[in-house]
Amino acid sequence: MRFQFKQTIRTIMVLFDIVILSGAFYFLWISLYNSDIPNPFFRNGNYLLTIVYALIVTVTVILMKGHQVGQNRITEILLSHAIALGLCNTIMFLLASLLSYEFVDFVGFIWLTVIQMIIVTFWACIANRVYYQIYPPHDMLLVYDDEINHAIKKKLNRIVDKYRILKEINVSEGREAIEAAMEPFDSIVLSVNSTELRQWMINLCYQKAKRLYVVPSITNILVNGATDIRVVDTPMLFLRNQGLTNEKRLYKRLLDIVGSLCGILVLSPIFLVTALAIWAYDRKNVFYTQERLTIDGKVFKVLKFRSMIVDAERNGAQLATVDDDRITPVGKIIRKLRIDEIPQLFNVLKGDMSLVGPRPERPEIAAEYEKSMPEFAYRLKAKAGLTGYAQVYGKYNTTAYDKLLMDLIYIENYSFLLDLKLMILTLRVVMMPDKTEGIQQGERMAQTKKTTEE
Template sequence: MKGSRKTLEYVPRWLVGIGDVFLVNAGFALAFVIRFGLDVPQVNVRPFIETLPWISGLTALLFLGLGLYEKRLNGFFPVFRSLITGVVLIVLSAMVLTFWFREFAFPRSVLILGGFCQIVLLVLWRWLMWHGDRLLYGQRTFALIGPAADVETIAGKLLELPRDSVRIAKVVELNEGLDLEAELTGMDGVLVAPSVPRELKAQILNACIATGQEVYLVPDLYDVAVSNARVGQIDDLPVMQIQDIRLSGFQAFTKRALDLVAALAGLIVFAPVMLVAAVLVAVTSKGPVIYTQQRVGQFGREFSIYKFRTMVADAEKVTGPVLATEKDPRVTPVGRFLRATRLDELPQLFNILKGDMSLVGPRPERPFFVEQFEKANPEYRYRYLVKPGITGLAQVYGRYTTSAEDKLRYDLYYIRNYSLLLDLRIILQTIPILLHPATARGGKESTAQQFTNLLAEQEKPSI
């Protein structure tokens, strides 16, 4: 085996988690000192000590659900917005706990002050950990493997990451006589395009094991289908058992129960927001406030979806059905904000009550586009084994401009790995999206030009 580099490493997540829990409690302790001085009355200290284990446990669970312990190569801002969401939920949870335990000596002023202290402490802590990763392990170098046309799209994703975190060292196009081990030596990670044949993926995996690289496969349907396979046996023959992708009767029942509770609660909580959004849409542009449109739902049945109108009236009168683009001129200024924060989707809570949609699931598309998507990807029809949703994996990890093919990968993974816990995690991770404009990217050299420059740099003769 040839000499290898270390696989992609990070500051241990358990260490980060211990720091999070400690600083959340330290934030409340600091708030007591700010409120009472160094001589905090014992009658106020006791409620804090009694609720401390509960707050600690909730912190770990909430931060886990918000994806704060996932190993990602994204910038710091996604961590920041998730921390803000986590702290707000911790403060609200602490209020509920103190009311439940009748611990009224835990002042509300301390809870509010504690929230601000926690944000400062946690942001500083996570910023140190984020930069610690880079100081300890440096910039990660990647090799991209696959046809240039496919690799260009993947390269665009990496080129949009912070420059000090990832560098594309080379693009490897597979051909006869290629020495994979020699090509991959010195890399930290290898990213493989989905169009690479399965037998070649096996060769790439063997080469990466030999040279010590981590492998990232952009999945095709087969990869998604086996992602939750069980190891079994027939007599003494080991087999991979692929279960039915459909939801069981019990799963469908619990999902519907969660939908009804969440939709009713959402309509109550977001009623003021929906009222303000309706007024803004009405006074800033002509046309109906609520926009209805035919979409394809579970088992291919069509239904009318409800949304706040975000485009000018009769936006498709001349063009016909056209997918929205990142800087679509048909989108109104208010509509752009509603789309960026996903607030335009709130009227779909009524779709959930009607049973047309679920809270979590693949986004429903229009019949015109469904027909096109199914021609390009026959696997697209599997999305309709579950009800469409207001939010989903593609909405948490993607944007409006994420390609239909990438969204399909997220949707199929969700269906394949469905659980109530996964639904709850997606709901929780949807909250920080409200703090992040979905289209807030720009001002960079185009990724296509960067990719062209990268290829040109590779083709220069070495000196």
């Protein structure tokens, strides 16, 4: 019973949030702007404009995942709201300017955003506290088959407000022991490689009405992206296994051309400032190119702002590590803000890359991954991307295997709207420093499946 009505409670909390934010806009509008437009609104007009504002706030907050009370950390909720409100208030500033036939004073909207963020801070703290009082952390049982899969415990236990693995059991103890260990727990985490054991656990948890968290395999993801077809009286699943269709590639290419051109135009001041800063530091090359892999294993030269010393790879190819002394002071800033990636917009415009897709990997590092994980080549069924599913939901030091799973989720579930969603969520990722954290010192590249916390 404790798991019931979660969505209803979240919805009530979010509606309360939207009402307060919209109310703040309403008072700003009638106090500062309505009387200044040539044809001021009366009561109903002001109400209608506030409803429009509420709809825009709702859409932007949901897109940025600022509504996920009890799922995201407070800092993530606040960051999501900051970006969402920034976008929303900019739209309303332009709308107010259209109604006034001239640009209105933007200071009022700046103050509105500041006041709204103060409100959101109180709301997020109270909402999360209330939510966790109603729904305390899940007491969980971890079922695993080796130490690699056992490492998921460390990741989940870091989110202490939501998950609490109190017991773990290895499959070697037998099915009877597993079934007995399950009894006191409402939630089970399953991280095993055996397909047969997975099937048994899924059926058992279904019978006993246990919540089940499954760490997916590559096969699970591919099947999940299958199409349900009914040509005979036996259900069948159809797996195309060819990546994106030609039709989807066309739509994607059109988005890439328009998006890269707009990005280059809008970000041109940042291009100039960054280039001057890099050159002023050591009077060396501003850009650097590097061979990367894209769709069908094609090799291209990726263009980036140089963030490391000139001879950073004199000892061979390697990923950036924590506190990497090869990174310049300017490089630390542009890497944290992801500015070093901006020149890849020219790669997108040229057609080597897409705005959204699997991160382009270096041929030599990809070859190393494929020695222990041949499925790593599956990522090449889609064009490499400036941002993507793994970049939004993973980190720089996320294991290669986990990045592969996320890239396959993207490829198998691609849609135009998914691309737009990931592009918008990238704004939030840019403001999260932990997303750029390097691998551990002494490692040449990210581990294939073992987590970096070990």
